Amino acid sequence: MARRSGRRARRKRRKREGVAAVQSVTLSHEPPFVCLRRWLQKRGFSSRLLLPAHFSDTGRGLLSLTALQPGELLISLPESCLLTTSTVLKSYLGQYIKRYTVQVQACFNEVSRCYEVHSLQGCHKFQQAFICYGPHDNQRLLLEYGFVAPDNPHGVVYVEEGLLQKCVCAEGRGQLEQKLLFLKQHDLLQNLTFGVDGPSWRLMTVLRLLSLRPEHYPQWKSVLQGAAVSEETEQLSVLMAAHTCQLLLQDTATILDQISRLREQCDRVLREQLEVVAQLRQEEQGILGSSLDVLRRLQAHSQAE
Template structure:
C-alpha cells in the first residue's frame, strides 16, 4: 500500500476534480447547434461549462471560470426544450390527437425521440439525439444474471419498474399509431427520458395523462453529473422564457460542476439512472417488519398481540433500517417495545426519551436486533459468493458487488454495536 504525503494527496485530489476537455465531433456539433439556435431565437447562449473527461466520473461538465453561489450555470431557451407541446405539434403528435389518445408525458417524449431518431440527420434535433447513450445500465437492460445477483429488495424494485414500463409499451402498441415500434427501441427511448428529463410544468392537455410526472428534455443540460452534495436552483424562468440552473455551491476554475437528482440511495440510482456513488450517505440496509417479529418470537417474547398494536398505532414499523451509524431510531424503539414485560408495556412511551428501559429489556432488545442482523449477514454473504471474479464482472455486476460490500460493512458494524 502506498502512503502519500500531504502535498501529493492534495495534488491527487485536484487532478480528480479537474478535467480534460473532451473534443468529440458530436459534442462540438451539439455546442454549435445550441449556440446557433439560441441566437436565432433572440437568446444569447449562456453557458460557463464545457464537456470534459474526469478520472473518477468519466464524462462531465467543467467550469471555464470560478463560480460563486447564485451564478448561472446554463440557460436553455424554450424553443430548445423538448416538451409535451413539442411532441403534440409534431407528426406523431398529430396521430395522437387524431386518435384522441391520452398518454403519459414519458410515453409522449419516448415516442418523439423514436420519431426523431428515425429521421437521422434530417431531424432538427439530430445534434441532441447523436449524443444520447446507445444503451443504459438501468433495469430495462439488466441481464438475467444481473437480476439474479441483485439484492432481493433491489430486484423487486427493478421488477416493479419493468412491469410499469411494459404496461406503457403495451398501451403504445394498442393505440394503433401505425408505428412498428420494437420493444428494445422503446426501452432505449424510455430510459433516455427516465434518466435525463427535468421537471417542467406544461399547460394541461386532453391528450396528456395527469400522473404527476411533468417532464421535458433539455439538451446539453443532461451532460451534468449527479452529486449528493450538489445544491442548485433549477426551473423554468417564465420572464426570460428559458430553463435555468444556478449553482448554490462555489466552484474553482476547471473543476467539475455537479447537480443533484435528489437524496437517493444507490438502489434508486442504479435502477433509475444506471450508476452508483461511492460512500453514498443515503445508503441503508432496509429491515423487514416481519423479520423483526420473527426474531422476537425466536427468543420467546410474550404479549406479541398487544405489542404489535402499539407498534402499528405509532408507526414504529416504518423506516426500519441499519446504517454505518447503527440501528435506525424506529428499529431501536421497536426492539425495545418487543422486549418489554407486561409492566413495562403499560408505560411504553418512556422509550421515546432514548434511555434504556431496564437492563433486562436492553439485553433482550439487543438479542432481537442481533438475531435479525445475523440472518441478514448470512444472506449477504451467500449472495456475495455467487459473484464471478472481478475481471469477469459486467459494469452492472461491479456496481451490485460494491453495494453488497457496503451493506456487509453496515451489517457488521451494527451487529458489533448491539453485541
C-alpha cells in the first residue's frame, strides 16, 4: 500500500507546482449567522452541505462540507422563509454569494413550495460554491440581493424621464409633450443609461428625437434606426447628454455628502448599510465621470471639424 504524504509534503508539492493554497475560516459562530440560522430553523430550513466562511482569495463565501455532484440539491428554502427585497434575510445571504461564474441553477419549485438551488458543475469538499446572478448592474444587485459587486462589468447609471425634461435645450422644446408621448407609446423611456463608454444607444436615440426640429419630424423612423438626421441635431443631442450627465454628477456628489454626515450620527448597523449605498454611489460617480469625458471628446471633435 502506498504511503500517504503528509501536510508538509503536500504544501511543498503545491509550491513546486505553482499552486497557491487557499485558506478558509468558518464564520458560522458569528452572531449574525447564529441568529439567521435559528430564524431559518424555526421555519423548517436546514442545510448540512454549506457553511459561511472567509476565503483567503475571494473573501466571504460558502464552504462545501462534502463533495457536491452535478445536479445535486444544495439549498431548499421553504416558502415561509422567503422575504421581500426590503428585508435583511436576503441581504445577509447576498454578502456570501458573489460571483459571475455559472455553477448553480436557482428557481422556485411549485411542487415543494421551496426556493431551490442546484449544482451544475459540482464542487470538491471544502471548496467554495459560487452562484451566478446574471448580467445585473450594482443598483439591481443592491435592491434584490443586498450587496454591491466591485468592478461590476455591467455597471450603469439610470436616467429618469423627469431629468430628461430638465435637460432639453431650448431648440428642442418645440412640442415637447408630443415628443414624450411618442416616446412612451414606443416604450423608449425605459432603461436609459450612462456607462463607462458613454451614453447608451437607447439614451442617445431618445435625445436625438427630443432634439428634432419640426421640419425633421418625418425622419423619426431614420432616427430610431440610428441614422443622423443633421449635424445640428447631433450636436444638440450630445450637448443634452453632457448636461444630463453633469446634473447626475452633482446629484451624486450631494447624496454622498449627505451619507457622510449620516454615518457620523448613526449606529453600527445603519452605518454598514450606508456604506454599501455609498459604495454604489461612488461607482456611479466614476461611471458618470467616464461618460462625461467621452462626451467632451465628442464635442471637441465636432468643434474641430
